[in-house]
Amino acid sequence: MADKKKRRRPDSDSDSASQPFKNLLKSDDQILQILESFTSSFSSSSTSKPLTLADLALSTTCREVSDLSLSSVQSAIESLVLQLTHQILSGQGFSFTIPSRSSSNQLYVPELDRIVLKDKSTVRPFSHISSVRKTTITAKILSLVHQLCLKNIHVTKRDLFYTDVKLFQDQIQSDAVLDDVSCMLGCTRSSLNVIAAEKGVVVGRLIFSDNGDMIDCTKMGMGGKAIPPNIDRVGDMQSDALFILLVEKDAAYIRLAEDRFYNRFPCIIVTAKGQPDVATRLFLRKMKMELKLPVLALVDSDPYGLKILSVYGCGSKNMSYDSANLTTPDIKWLGIRPSDLDKYKIPEQCRLPMTEQDIKTGKDLLEEDFVKKNPGWVEELNLMVKTKQKAEIQALSSFGFQYLSEVYLPLKLQQQDWL
């Protein structure tokens, strides 16, 4: 794998004018050396076992779920249903006690560098007009998951929704209750045997087994390999990459995949095409944990880029109950950072003015603990809110479509310019 490096060095003298900073680039070998030393120092430093809630003596005040076997999920549902039956038969109606996933029940734990769920719960009684619908949906989802357990099959969230469209009305409702159910049962969503349609893709120097088949991600063509929704069937990861490159957008991913960037600088390229789904987050975490590689993120220079980055890093509020499994610690913000706009002289016509909403999101982000803990990020975000300008990764295309893969990224790597 390592020998198949396709070196496609363009003529360096012809287009240095149109591709600024190209002359600053050292030879690839030199850059590789820099990277190698970084990676080796990185993997040696990150050997320590990650902290858990129990280590911080927070396990009583915070809630966390774990992977449960199918049979234990089944018994959990059964004992819950028996409880309900007792309640109904005694003429009290029935109700669920569901951990609250509202933002007031979230806690950012700096030691863990992720969001966790606090222990507040809400009671969802059947005989109340405001909760009757959700209670019924919860019962329905429980019964559906129970069936999945009995039959030992996986279905998608969409399948689940279509079992009773009339009751669920739209998929958002059944999806939300599904999260409630996994939270209530104390298991991860994957343990419920419900998966989301695959969204993420991976390409580059990675070999792994998916349901028993060996996959070589350098030989997956341009599109790469879709990230399998069942992380429990993924294993045997091997790689000679020096880092993992996390890309926000599909377009940038395609550019890098087509230019076979991973051959020039051995790496694994991953994207979830926007907001990351559970499968991609699980996959990224698994790669990071097993391969011990640094993760570098390439996102848009706007508040949403940083938000996506934070979801990978600290978890989303919606699924904070499972943040232990879903988050990937220590992701480096490689670009495009607000300071890059001037540093790389991105022309004015490629920058976009931030809307009111953008600026508000940016200011809200500045209040978030997971941003505050990183002074470099705060500085960048302040700069963004101040200049009121944003730029997408594609803004680099103003210097030529391949500027991203041929100048910008190599230069960034060479300078170890990440936060």
Place this chain on the structure above:
Amino acid sequence: MESESPVETKKSKSKTPKKAKESILKQKSPAEFFAENKNIAGFDNPGKCLYTTVREFVENALDSAESISELPMIEITIEEIVKSKFNSMIGLVDRERIDEALYDDYETAKAREKRLAKEAKAQEIQAKNAALGKKVKEHAVSKAAKSRGEASFYRVTCKDNGRGMPHDDIPNMFGRVLSGTKYGLKQTRGKFGLGAKMALIWSKMSTGLPIDISSSMRGQNYISFCRLDIDIHRNVPHIHLHEKRDNKDKWHGAEIQVVIEGNWTTYRSKILHYMRQMAVITPYSQFLFKFVSDTPDKNVTIKFARRTDVMPPVPVETKHHPSSVDILLIKRLIAETSKQNLLQFLQHEFVNIGKPLADRLIGEMGPEFSPKMAVKSLTDQQIVRIHQLFRQAKFDDPSGDCLSPAGEYNLRLGIIKELHPDMVATYSGSAQVFEGHPFIVEAGVSVGGKDVKQGLNIFRFANRIPLLFEQGGDVVTRTALKRISWNNYKINQTQDKIGVFVSIVSTKIPFKGTGKEYIGDDISEIATAVKSAIQQCCIQLKSKIVKKMQAREQQERKRNLSKYIPDATNAVYDVLKEMAKSNSSKKKRYEEGDADILRKVSDHLITKETLTEKLTQHVEKVDYEMALEYATQTGVREEPREDIYLQSLDGKGNFSDFHSPIFVFRLFL
């Protein structure tokens, strides 16, 4: 109103260069100008002419009655006059057509064939529909298209109980354009002060018939009767008859009658809307509207009854605010003033300039100005300097005291009276200022009601008259449609019947366009005031709506809860069934209490029906408890009722009114 004369001079100036050679310098009388540009005053086409005539008469009548603090009682009659009747009125013999092909509406043989074929087809379809039992739509018998010659004529009569006019002034009040009593800076109805004169010009243009005026003033023992038309070229009245008649009934007021060309069919709804909206904004007046024609089923008689006897005060004339005047106006004020020196002039001809400020202003004007200098001796340059200073200096805002808003009380009564809404809220803003003119925005929002269509129904009023045309660009329409998030107030913008009433009064309404039919959306002061007024109403409504929703929730709770029982029991029972299976096959062990249940499930002692029944019982119990709780919390309370209005028998009582936004306290002395 001062803008009229410049318009005219400009017009004659611009005409001159066009006919460059051997052109004779022509003078145009104001009457001629308006005859040629009648669209400015709202006389665009026969239909609009009929509408504008009615509205000018109604507004004059209201002004007249309000000026003597008399509760207005106005009768408007529109009488359709068919062509033959019209011809006999003017003494023209009705002639049969001899050369049919000469006429515009002559039907050629080909066209006739086509029409007959079409009619046959339509009949066929209708027969088919009837056979299929579909609701048969009344097929409009295709009338022979009205040709250009086939004008309809109407006699418009308007009778009021107002001030009336002095006998000798009547000819000049009607027969001379741009002469009037309403000039001056105050809140006025009407658009140009042209009033009935435009109607007269239009009648002269379309029918050639004169106008009849009867009038009597309070305590006058005769009625003045005057029949006149207008000499358009000389802008002077042309009197046919001017005499005094008996006044047996001690009537005072005016009755005006004019015969004009119009179009009732197309403007029927506009005229009725106008009357209805006028009734909303003036609930203290009584209108009797009649449409009379030869075909009785087309006749309309509507009485808009009086709902209150509290009238807004008569708007008072005010002085100009220094930041609202232009150079021309300063010159006019100088020409008209009785004050001798500059100091007195500043102090007395403008609002918000006291003596100290006047002194300071004169000091600021420059060394060639002094307080004692004769105001009439000011040069043009000096006047420009004064104007510049007025523009830049800071003055207190004019107060809204000179304005006469409809008042929340009246607006509310008007809305209730005409729309019978389920809910209504009103709000009256404080006076604000735009370009030196004070304005007040009042708003009402109603939900539900009769004859109200779903969605937003917008009623706009400027200086207490309804605005019906050019709704799209108006500040009120745009605000209501785009800047109010109705959802926030639990109002459904598309489903609910929402009435939005906004009344703006000002000494100068900043109309847009020539027709003076709408207020532009570009004045942020007004847009903000309108928005906040509507929002205030919505906030009031929200709490009422929430209460109603709670009450409805009470009623529907049982049904809404019961709806979900089958789904819930199914879900629980499905799991139980599976568990019972594995329990009986000993696949899994359960605790004793649980195993007991599961055995009962397998023995069909516990079935889906058992669960349903238990859950239903529970729902009923909960519903009963909550209904009880709701009843104890809210108490048994009926909706407050609106009192009916009884007109007092003795109207001449000596009393004074104390106004508050929600009620009026009347003290009889």
